[in-house]
Amino acid sequence: xxxxxxxxxxxxxxYLERSEGLSRLLLEFHxxxxxxxxxxxxxxCALLSHGLGLDTTPFNARTLVEVVYGDTSNPSTIRxxxxxxxxxxxxxxxxxxxxxxxxxxxxxxxxEEFDIESPGRSLKEILDRLAVSNGIxxxxxxxxxxxxxxxLGRNLERMDLVSRLLTLQIxxxxxxxxxxxxxxxxxxxxxxxxxxxxxxxxxxxxxxIKDPAFPxxxxxxxxxxxxxxxxxxxxxxxxxxxxxxxxxLLGSQIHFINDDPDEMARIIxxxxxxxxxxxxxxxxxxxxxxxxxxWSN
Amino acid sequence: MKVRLxxxxxxxxxxxxxxxxxxxxxxxTIAKVGRDGFxxxxxxxxxxxxxxxxxxxxxGIERPLPVDLIPRVIEVQEWQHLEAGIKQRITALEAFxxxxxxxxxxxxxxxxxxxxxxSSEHYHRAAHGIKPANGVHxxxxxxxxxxxxxxxxxxxxxNLRSPSxxxxxxxxxxxxxxxxPELFNGYSIRSVDExxxxxxxxxxxxxxxxxxxxxxxxLTPGVHNSAHFEHAFLARRMGVELVEGRDLYCxxxxxxMRTTQGSEEIHVIYRRIDDDFLDPIHFKPDxxxxxxxxxxxxxxxxxxxxxxxxxxxxxxxxxxxYVPRLIEYYLNQKAILPNVDSFDxxxxxxxxxVLSRLDELVVKxxxxxxxxxxxxxxxxxxxxxxxxxxxxxxxxRNWVAQPLVALSxxxxxQEDGSLSPRHVDLRPFAVNDGKEVWVLPGGLTxxxxxxxxxxxxxxxxxxxxDTWVLTDxxxxxxxxxxxxxxxxxxxxxxxxxxxxxxxxxVLPPSRMRQQEEQQQQxxxxxxxxxxx
Numbered sequence: 001x002x003x004x005x006x007x008x009x010x011x012x013x014x015y016l017e018r019s020e021g022l023s024r025l026l027l028e029f030h031x032x033x034x035x036x037x038x039x040x041x042x043x044x045c046a047l048l049s050h051g052l053g054l055d056t057t058p059f060n061a062r063t064l065v066e067v068v069y070g071d072t073s074n075p076s077t078i079r080x081x082x083x084x085x086x087x088x089x090x091x092x093x094x095x096x097x098x099x100x101x102x103x104x105x106x107x108x109x110x111x112e113e114f115d116i117e118s119p120g121r122s123l124k125e126i127l128d129r130l131a132v133s134n135g136i137x138x139x140x141x142x143x144x145x146x147x148x149x150x151x152l153g154r155n156l157e158r159m160d161l162v163s164r165l166l167t168l169q170i171x172x173x174x175x176x177x178x179x180x181x182x183x184x185x186x187x188x189x190x191x192x193x194x195x196x197x198x199x200x201x202x203x204x205x206x207x208x209i210k211d212p213a214f215p216x217x218x219x220x221x222x223x224x225x226x227x228x229x230x231x232x233x234x235x236x237x238x239x240x241x242x243x244x245x246x247x248x249l250l251g252s253q254i255h256f257i258n259d260d261p262d263e264m265a266r267i268i269x270x271x272x273x274x275x276x277x278x279x280x281x282x283x284x285x286x287x288x289x290x291x292x293x294x295w296s297n
Numbered sequence: 298m299k300v301r302l303x304x305x306x307x308x309x310x311x312x313x314x315x316x317x318x319x320x321x322x323x324x325x326t327i328a329k330v331g332r333d334g335f336x337x338x339x340x341x342x343x344x345x346x347x348x349x350x351x352x353x354x355x356x357g358i359e360r361p362l363p364v365d366l367i368p369r370v371i372e373v374q375e376w377q378h379l380e381a382g383i384k385q386r387i388t389a390l391e392a393f394x395x396x397x398x399x400x401x402x403x404x405x406x407x408x409x410x411x412x413x414x415x416s417s418e419h420y421h422r423a424a425h426g427i428k429p430a431n432g433v434h435x436x437x438x439x440x441x442x443x444x445x446x447x448x449x450x451x452x453x454x455x456n457l458r459s460p461s462x463x464x465x466x467x468x469x470x471x472x473x474x475x476x477x478p479e480l481f482n483g484y485s486i487r488s489v490d491e492x493x494x495x496x497x498x499x500x501x502x503x504x505x506x507x508x509x510x511x512x513x514x515x516l517t518p519g520v521h522n523s524a525h526f527e528h529a530f531l532a533r534r535m536g537v538e539l540v541e542g543r544d545l546y547c548x549x550x551x552x553x554m555r556t557t558q559g560s561e562e563i564h565v566i567y568r569r570i571d572d573d574f575l576d577p578i579h580f581k582p583d584x585x586x587x588x589x590x591x592x593x594x595x596x597x598x599x600x601x602x603x604x605x606x607x608x609x610x611x612x613x614x615x616x617x618x619y620v621p622r623l624i625e626y627y628l629n630q631k632a633i634l635p636n637v638d639s640f641d642x643x644x645x646x647x648x649x650x651v652l653s654r655l656d657e658l659v660v661k662x663x664x665x666x667x668x669x670x671x672x673x674x675x676x677x678x679x680x681x682x683x684x685x686x687x688x689x690x691x692x693x694r695n696w697v698a699q700p701l702v703a704l705s706x707x708x709x710x711q712e713d714g715s716l717s718p719r720h721v722d723l724r725p726f727a728v729n730d731g732k733e734v735w736v737l738p739g740g741l742t743x744x745x746x747x748x749x750x751x752x753x754x755x756x757x758x759x760x761x762x763d764t765w766v767l768t769d770x771x772x773x774x775x776x777x778x779x780x781x782x783x784x785x786x787x788x789x790x791x792x793x794x795x796x797x798x799x800x801x802x803v804l805p806p807s808r809m810r811q812q813e814e815q816q817q818q819x820x821x822x823x824x825x826x827x828x829x
Contacts, residue, residue: 011800018797031474035486047789053796061478076797084800091803120475121341160797169789177490193536198497272795279798 001145005095007287008088009146013153015075015084020130021161021186022052022078026068027123028185032170032177034061044170051168052076065119078126082111097140103133148231152282155225156275158216162186162208163271171201179204186216205264210254218271222251225278238285246277306703307448308718309369319767320370322483327367330477332714338366339710342476351468354523363760364469365709366477369721369742370484373769376738379442379450379725382634384734385624387438387727390457390611392627394434398425398607408626409619413643416694417616417663419458419609421572423579427596427606430505431731434605436567437496438727439463439741443637444705451637451702453722455612455620458604459569462741462761463492463726464527469741469763487738487766492726493534495737496567499730500535503601504564511564513537514554516545518570518586528569542570547590550597565601566591572606614663614697615641637702642693651698652689655682658698660689675701707762709744720745721762739764 033044045058058064070077075084089104107129114122141147171178179199183189191214192207211217226247233240310316316324346361353362396403404411414420439460441453466489504511517528519541532539545554553560574584576592594600618639621632642648655674662670672685689696706718725740742762785791
């Protein structure tokens, strides 16, 4: 298939997941910090912007919203990621179901009504529309190579985001609300509670790393990313070993992890690197195959 | 009919039209939101509540429990006073229940007349001799408080059976932070999110002796119960199963739950159904909601029931008058929180006096709850008063009379977005794990949404308010403050973070220009054709 199409599908998956993850994260962080003591507020703001790799450090709940919601020029912010969603979809709209493209435009329209003062409603609106877009993609997009790239992008982004969240350690620093906030930030509170274990910082960490029942645990999204990669290499007849290596290695480490906090911290620190390596190798193999000529601007 | 109450209530926000010092900042923010602002926020709130399914079933109809957008604010010192008072009260009532259902020293010492206890419809002989594993009868309590015309917080009643409302406390906070986030600016408020963890810890602590990993359930009457939302909420947040009576059964004095994998033994039941319906063997024989035999299982110490069976004897409105005396008797302390004065109608002289001035008193049935059956003297008609007088004379044990208290008011958002004072009460919740009585910071502030109404119960169409307990930090614009040093190597802020990956620019401006040019040429050509 066309490399450009593959690449845009991959990034469409990533940006959709990113905008969803960041929206949920901001919604819950905002809830947490808004009623908190002020020393904790600036600390929480600094943690979040640092964890997301943003340059500006917000100092209160309102500026936090401004910074994380961001603008179209920075794809590490919600607005930027949504812009990425729209641009990638636009460049391959011929291959996308028209219902899906329509839902992306609706999503884009929601950003125009974003209310910084009362972000809760706007973020919920964005999350709603993202859910619709994701749902339509799943029902209607053909299960072809493009959809595997989409799936791969989505799961890699998921791993990246969950590991970032765990790096912040808010479940440790906000002992009363932190663990629940961490879970809510990835939509995992209900699944966690259904397992009927009392909530605690340690259990939340271990849950988000290795729980097979939760689709966003590092383990599960790693498994899904690996499956998508296997499909892609099969379809292309590419040697899969090297491409699969970073994710596969991480997966087996998670599979055999114990509850030692240091070991968990190592896995968390390793995850973004594994994601980056995979991303680089699929780029080299499929998006910009060796020998292709690239014109610079 | 509108009747002026004979007393002037105090307002918790405004003194002579100006806000109290610590509320000045909040008052400014409220003004900034403005009338139109509140109208649109109220719409957002209603949508949020119904989308989240945060509801209360009133007379068979599921509706959102309206949370007013103006919070109640309690300062540190007052909260400390309240917290101490509630702990003291629950500790004394706990000792009382232990005594009443045990050795009954209090009758020997003449603290409370035996007849008063034995005539209580919540005194259950069937509960006599049941010794809870960790000694706790009152796992959860809700104490209703009102602020009188002098500003003193007084206890209006204790709720020791299954006090409801705590889920709304938690949801109100989330709703407020969602709908009116700016009101929180400049205030530092104690979190209410800890409650489910405290409750489950108390339930684990209550498990029968020898059980290390107890199986805990929340027992609900079912979806048609007014507080079903709360039951589901608590079960979900505690990560335990929500069951109905038909899901459980008893065999050999043990309680089991029917599951797809066979029977599973249950060790702790947090029940939200009344004693009367709990066990058809001992209580109402036609109850469909209960579990036949559960009381015997509790007596055999195979299961713990929370709250304890027969707790109602301690929150009986007639016993209420004796609570300060119980605090002295069991704890050797003076009551920190005063009662509202009550008249013991079983004393013929008192009865006579009360009957002569019924039109200025409040009369309540002793066994009632939910605000049903209350007569407010100054607001009642002559006929209504005559009926009440007859009933009291016939059975004085069933009634209690109290002087009218002018409940304090708090500004409350009206339909048109304006603010107007409405009467409020406060129900803080306490959890007892046998070692400590923990009080949830804040509690449920109930507000009578109808002007002049003084009955605030949710079952009487009242609303609620988010209740803020401030931390001791000063109020004002937030600024950043250094927090205590931790090991810098472990601080996430010092970890190196990989920047988020960024995809290629799919629509770079340079390409856009060229692509657009193609279109322009097309347009030009069209023009050419046109001119030709």
